[in-house]
Amino acid sequence: MAANRRFLLVRRPDGTPVPDDFRLETVETPPLAPGQFLLRNHYVSLDPAIRGWMDDAPSYLPPIALGDPVRATTIGRIAETTHPDYPVGAWASGLNGIEDYSVCQAGGFTTLVDETAVPSITNYLSSVGAIGVTAYFALLDLGKPQPGETVLVSGAAGAVGSLVGQIAKAKGCRTIGIAGGAEKCARLTADYGYDVAIDYRGKSREALAEEIRAAAPEGIDIQFENVGGEILDAGLLALKPKGRVILCGLISQYNSEPQPAYNLWQLIVQGATMHGFILTHYIPRMAEAIPELAAWTRDGTIRIDEHIDEGIENALPAFLRLFDGSNRGKMILKIAD
Ligand SMILES: NC(=O)c1ccc[n+]([C@@H]2O[C@H](COP(=O)([O-])OP(=O)(O)OC[C@H]3O[C@@H](n4cnc5c(N)ncnc54)[C@H](OP(=O)(O)O)[C@@H]3O)[C@@H](O)[C@H]2O)c1
Structure with missing residues (x-):
């Protein structure tokens, strides 16, 4: 068990999100059920779409439930596992939450990522994500x-x-x-x-x-x-x-x-x-694009700039950069070394 800081949505924003719409809580990580693994999140992708998921409105994904961590794609290392294909120490990515640790299972958006295939592991949240x-x-x-x-x-x-x-x-x-x-x-x-x-x-x-x-x-x-x-x-x-x-x-x-x-x-x-x-709609075709995007990222055909802010406590100001234009590249939050 480990202490898990989680950035929760506690109220639906009216316009631009404000600090009272969120709460940072610390809980212990739960025991894993068979087939699950625990991901130590290192980086969180801050995307404009998250703002839509905060509203109680029809969309392509259900709204984030009040009291749940703010949904976001994360990337991290597997800290504990009961799944043979997801070993401890491997890098993995998935649609999780803004939290130190996420309990994950195979399938959906969850995938192992190969750190040797890209210049920086964060590229899986940007040009190769x-x-x-x-x-x-x-x-x-x-x-x-x-x-x-x-x-x-x-x-x-x-x-x-x-x-x-x-x-x-x-x-x-x-x-x-x-x-x-x-x-x-x-x-x-x-x-x-x-x-x-x-x-x-x-x-x-x-x-x-x-x-x-x-x-x-x-x-x-x-x-x-x-x-x-x-x-x-x-x-x-x-x-x-x-x-x-x-x-x-x-x-x-x-x-x-x-x-x-x-x-x-x-x-x-x-x-x-x-x-x-x-x-x-393109999840089934991701494998067509990822190798080419990884090659372009490696050989410099495409330049990707990443704007990395640090600290889970800075989740809101970092997210709001997307809306005031102060981000200089793909907005990412680093929450662990
Ligand atoms: N359909 C999909 O599946 C999908 C997937 C990913 C992203 N997207 C969309 O792609 C767009 C870009 O996302 P991103 O992650 O790449 O973010 P981003 O472009 O890196 O950051 C957002 C930028 O939007 C501009 N902006 C914000 N508010 C604005 C306003 N009121 N008027 C004009 N410009 C404004 C700002 O740039 P300036 O400083 O130039 O104003 C800001 O830097 C978003 O609309 C996002 O929802 C869609």
């Missing part, structure tokens, strides 16, 4: 980018967006990234190979639309949407005939009311399509 697989399938399977096409990406300096830009570039596309602030926009071109960077901050929907049209005078073939709201609307006005809009995320409205999309009529006049992407 859900983030990489999302960028890979949402762009390649739904967007079907062709050489010479123009791809517009919002949230372009973030974890998913930075990978989408680089994969699109590797497929021979011209890439336009939208991000907040001069420093992030400089990184779009210098670090992630974007051809054009657009800073959305302080701009009206009309001014943003004008800037996108100037950057893509012949129009946008693929609009990869991570943000929604006015940014989505501005991009729709630049769609080419038969353009494809990939809805990957709408982070601008996760802490607020949904925003209207005024320019949906562009889908009609351009004969364009809009396609929602959800990673859970």
Whole structure:
């Protein structure tokens, strides 16, 4: 038995989460049932989707129950086991909770991970995990980018967006990234190979639309949407005939009311399509993407930046970085050495 600190959801947030929505408790780890193993979590993936799981609303996963640890993908070493395929000391990952120790069983999202296949074990939470697989399938399977096409990406300096830009570039596309602030926009071109960077901050929907049209005078073939709201609307006005809009995320409205999309009529006049992407539909195909993403991560074809904050007590401020834009790469919380 070991002391297990757990970051619990105790109240459903109203808008941006606040400290009173959570409680850090310490309990002892329970004994294992046959077939289970105990994972000592070292790193926690902080993802915008967690905000949706805090609401009592229909979604692709059930809401986090009040009093349960905040659900998150974690990676750690097996500390105890009753499962022959999950030996003590091995690295494993799964959809667990923000807690020191998680009781796990085989199946679902749980998997052993090979630390020798990647430069850093944390890559399994970034370019070789859900983030990489999302960028890979949402762009390649739904967007079907062709050489010479123009791809517009919002949230372009973030974890998913930075990978989408680089994969699109590797497929021979011209890439336009939208991000907040001069420093992030400089990184779009210098670090992630974007051809054009657009800073959305302080701009009206009309001014943003004008800037996108100037950057893509012949129009946008693929609009990869991570943000929604006015940014989505501005991009729709630049769609080419038969353009494809990939809805990957709408982070601008996760802490607020949904925003209207005024320019949906562009889908009609351009004969364009809009396609929602959800990673859970691609779990059976993860094995197609992971080896290629691992190879690209190893050989530098893709650059992945990881923003690692430390300490379970910092779970909330670290999570909120995703919404104020102060994360510089895939947001990860380190909770053990
Ligand atoms: N569909 C799926 O299966 C799936 C899977 C993974 C992720 N996603 C989605 O992908 C998107 C990116 O996730 P990520 O994990 O890679 O996070 P991230 O992009 O690394 O971090 C979030 C970024 O969003 C931007 N942002 C936050 N609030 C904003 C607002 N109100 N307006 C404009 N930009 C805002 C900020 O960048 P700026 O500083 O540039 O504003 C922030 O850094 C999210 O929408 C997420 O839900 C979807």
